[in-house]
Amino acid sequence: MSKARLPEEELLVQIRKGDREAFEQIYDIYSGKIYRFIYFKVSSREIAQDLTSDCFLKTFEHFIERSAELVNIRAFLYRVARNLVIDHYRGKDKEPLKLNEAIDYIVEDLHEKIELQVDREKDLQQVATSLLNLKAEWQELILLRYVEDYSIAEVAEIINKKPGTVRVALHRALQTLKREIAKIK
């Protein structure tokens, strides 16, 4: 019988005791979020899937070896995900996709995954395209705050910055995003 969902602090305690179900819960909570986080950086379903799997494996290895050092599962998962994307592009033959190719992939995925009316579909395409035009740090901030719906404090924990810094950067990122969208229109 599966356990009721536990708060993350409790999950951390359970994982330290070697409870596999606690790790399963972590996967259930975060696999979609981490996938999206990586997907916006690599614009490929297949690569995002591979890196997401790697992210959870690496995280688990870390839990086993150095669980005492780990205090925030969420922040750790995102950090591992970010590093995996960096490592992925370190390979000689793994150049990032050109922007227009990346946009094509995401737009195609949007068509497949989200059913929308025509006007909203156009809106979403513009938003996704403009989001990809932003620099990586701002992209991350917008994704975490507005797509994943984390609070400012939670975003600050994930990216290891002060909440005030996050608030200012988010404001700038959003304004830039608006300008990018206006350019497309």
Next chain:
Amino acid sequence: MNEKRLIKNLKSLEGLEPDKSWQKNSKVFLMVQVDKRLAKQTFAFSEDTATRKSFSRIFLRKPFWVPAMTVVAVVLLAVVSVKASQNSLPGESLYPVKTVFEDTQVFLSFSPARQAALEVSFIEKRVDELKQVVAQTNEAGAADPKKISQAAAIVKKQVSTTKDKLTKLSAKAPAESVSIVTALVEEQTAIFTIALAGVIEGSTENVPEVVAVAKEIEQLNLESLGTLLDQYYTGTTKLSHELLTSRLREKIVALETRAAFLLGVENTLAELDQAKKDLSVFDFRSTLRSITLAGTRLVELAQESDGQPEINAAVISAPQVEGVKTQTVKDVASQLAPQEPKIEATVTGGTSELGENPEEILYSIWDQ
């Protein structure tokens, strides 16, 4: 677009979710790895728990200290025995403790997938023990056939147990789980075979028992690959085209590497060239057949070479012809030519027939 509408649109991007079937399969794969890792940790956790018991606290609760001490003593004794047994080798007094502990681990893992994964990890341990036994007898100046035979027989038994678990898994578990565990077995057994090739090469004398073990593991490896191909072609699960390509390519490279050290391997190299051609057009079954034939050539060469260690080491990285004929190729080939079934593969934006334009096809490893 005003800010409210922009934020609403951003929220909609949450709909860019991973594929559900990938998510499910990836979780199964992850948990198999987690179980393997936790199995290694089990006794470390037990030891921690036992040693954390404070003796002084037990003495303070005087009315209970005698039974409590007895329990602690029994637990400590068990933990110490289990720990000490972990480094024991076949034939040593603590070795049965080690195997009983492993049997308990399997017994306590109720999922057939977890049990099969554990059994594979135990093959690794048995192979490691065999390596140590051969190394010990090498150091002593001469291979001790009795000790090596005993360790080799234990590896064979473990291989056989693993096969049984895989059979049970195929009968009980969903096709996706079977694919994942089979892929794990295929991957691991390839590694074990290479390890054993090293043992044979490093041995000062002929070690036919080790060669026999390596061939059994290679056979399990090929059976697993045959099962994966079977699942791929029958569409039971949509295995990654890239995964199969890489596994087959690894086998070709391994055989080429081995053949490079031997003379009179023209036939082997010709078969390997054929395997490469078959692989270049994604004809996986023909590739496996050519690999098998290349292996046959190496086996023939070994039979003529009077069992020199380096020849045997070359051979064990080659498929076992008889085993493949009965276990893999026979089953696989019966569903192969003359008509190749149509393979539907996941592509970006739709489906495509395999071979139509393969380089454009983007497969996901466990995509449904």
